[in-house]
Amino acid sequence: MRVVIARCAARYTGRLSAHLPLATRAIMVKADGSVLLHSDGGSYKPLNWMSPPCTMRELPPEPEAVERGVASVWVVQHQKSDDRLEIDLHEVISDTEHELGVDPGLIKDGVEAHLQELLADQVSLLGQGYTLVRREFPTAIGPVDIMARDGAGGSVAVEIKRRGEIDGVEQLTRYLELLNRDPLLAPVQGVFAAQEIKPQARVLAEDRGIRCVVLDYEAMRGSEDLSSRLF
Template structure:
């Protein structure tokens, strides 16, 4: 990755035209060929950019550009379209290159698979007397996250990070199918999530589905719920 801090102006042409007047900015050139123009604000979003496939040409300024203070010109041309980014660099304050190597990618914590594993290990969160039958219980329309056995019969659990109406509809389809199996019926539904939207809770209650809010930190044992003031 090459990072350049410089006073520059930027002109974009292609599907639209845009101009960034002269100002101090950060220019990022990544190994994948992308070029991004950042300011000291606007959070993570660049002011302008060009994504691969593209080619970058560095050239000397014309006489007119040199009179205006331009020291170097980057022309970033998309190789599959007419889109072009022209960056005119004036005063360059820093220019550094770094070899970052291959990035392993983002490892998400608290995804549905983690919640499913923890709830299967702590099946008592469903209530006293519950026992795990199987995770990813197969059906003709897809696997049920958890199938458990309670005092009154079986329990099908659908797990989401954020529970919305689509999740309730999905669990409803599983319940319709599972309750046709005489070896499983009656099958109760539990909609479990870290956060359940009000509309989803209303729909679940209307269909006789129980809602369960999962505390991920408490399930991992890093949050002592008994020591909380609230």
């Protein structure tokens, strides 16, 4: 991972347009190609970002930009859309790179782990004719919570959260991009399942063709309890 602390401004164009005025920020360039701009607030959410697959080029600034104090320009272009992130670097305060290695992935808490188990047993909650392929379906970047097939036999990747937020949608997006490279699985649909899904996460998911499903944990537990009884 490359981490750059710099005074910078940024412009995002494509499906939406956004602008970040000049300020000191942390820019993260991850091994998967993603580029994220962070401020010193706002919790874990970046101010703006580009998800892979994308390419990044470092270019000299135009003469007009030099007059404004721009030292270099990063151009990050998505490979499957017109989305483009341009970062004007005025001053680089720190530029470091670190090899983080393979991450074991997030360890689910009790509720999320139980939700996964319950949904695997009650996979028909996703739709009529759905069948389970397996839980913890392995990929090169971590396991998908549930891999299933719909009534027509199509592949479906399911990401399960207790609270569905934007980072969960991003996680599922990365899984889908990888799984859809496998001709034995493609096309793979995505389902984002959670007890509660934040409005921003729902908008992002639907924009990316990912279906959202709200899970009733208590009702699912009730079905589990009833099925375990003899009388």
